[in-house]
Amino acid sequence: MMQETDHAKTDRLDLDDARPRRLPMTVTITAFERSPDGGKGLARDTRVRWALEEAGQPYEVRLVSFRAMKEPAHRALHPFGQIPTYEEGDLTLFETGAIVLHIAERHAGLLPDEANARGRAIAWMFAALNTVEPPILELVTAKLLEGDKPWSKERLPLVEDRVRDRLNQLSSRLGDADWLDGAFSAGDLLMASVLLRLRASGILDEYPNLAAYVARGEARPAYQRAFAAQLAVNAGKRAAG
Numbered sequence: 001m002m003q004e005t006d007h008a009k010t011d012r013l014d015l016d017d018a019r020p021r022r023l024p025m026t027v028t029i030t031a032f033e034r035s036p037d038g039g040k041g042l043a044r045d046t047r048v049r050w051a052l053e054e055a056g057q058p059y060e061v062r063l064v065s066f067r068a069m070k071e072p073a074h075r076a077l078h079p080f081g082q083i084p085t086y087e088e089g090d091l092t093l094f095e096t097g098a099i100v101l102h103i104a105e106r107h108a109g110l111l112p113d114e115a116n117a118r119g120r121a122i123a124w125m126f127a128a129l130n131t132v133e134p135p136i137l138e139l140v141t142a143k144l145l146e147g148d149k150p151w152s153k154e155r156l157p158l159v160e161d162r163v164r165d166r167l168n169q170l171s172s173r174l175g176d177a178d179w180l181d182g183a184f185s186a187g188d189l190l191m192a193s194v195l196l197r198l199r200a201s202g203i204l205d206e207y208p209n210l211a212a213y214v215a216r217g218e219a220r221p222a223y224q225r226a227f228a229a230q231l232a233v234n235a236g237k238r239a240a241g
């Protein structure tokens with residue numbers, strides 16, 4: 001066996017010392033200074049907080065007003081002048097799907113290791129945002145922004161039924177499983193976040209397995225921490241916008 005000389009040992013130590021140290025980078029997200037929901041956790045920063053909590057990653061939050069969100073400094077981070085954004089070193093992201101995927105790809109706990117299972121979990125992320133969320137947002141718009149229109153009463157049942165169509169399909173797929181595809185994943189995190197928006201309408205409760213699925217998501221300690229953090233910002237503040 002070759003003996004390592006003192007000189008070689010010293011060289012290695014020097015090299016080790018010269019190696020750039022990887023300091024953990026601070027993650028900063030943006031959130032409403034005053035959320036329109038008054039802290040019910042429906043603003044989309046909650047999803048990002050939840051993903052970071054699941055991943056065990058610390059983060060900072062920069063609160064922005066509605067006015068500041070539309071100004072050039074924020075638009076440089078988010079082209080559509082919205083929250084949340086995500087900054088980590090020289091990376092800036094917008095869109096909760098992209099942000100949650102970024103977190104999930106870099107940290108354990110949100111995506112399975114096995115390639116096919118990982119692909120399916122990502123498919124559920126897209127399904128949540130691309131297939132299930134749109135009719136739910138349509139319902140929110142119909143109620144909050146169009147409720148006073150003369151045609152609103154006639155349109156609302158159509159919009160509600162489009163939501164029910166999707167929930168019927170989702171409910172059949174979930175069946176009595178705990179999560180959409182095996183263990184909890186970023187797909188479940190986004191799906192539960194999207195479904196949460198329906199609770200006030202009463203429609204979620206028409207699907208006991210989906211209501212229980214959302215409740216399981218909310219019971220996760222990481223969700224509880226995320227919810228509490230956004231509530232701490234919004235509690236007692238008058239909802240604006």
Ligand SMILES: N[C@@H](CCC(=O)N[C@@H](CS)C(=O)NCC(=O)O)C(=O)O
Nearest residue numbers: 043044081082083084094095096097
């Ligand atoms: N598709 C975007 C939607 C972002 C979004 O709609 N953010 C809302 C808050 S939850 C917002 O900033 N609304 C204020 C506005 O659009 O002016 C995402 O998933 O990040």
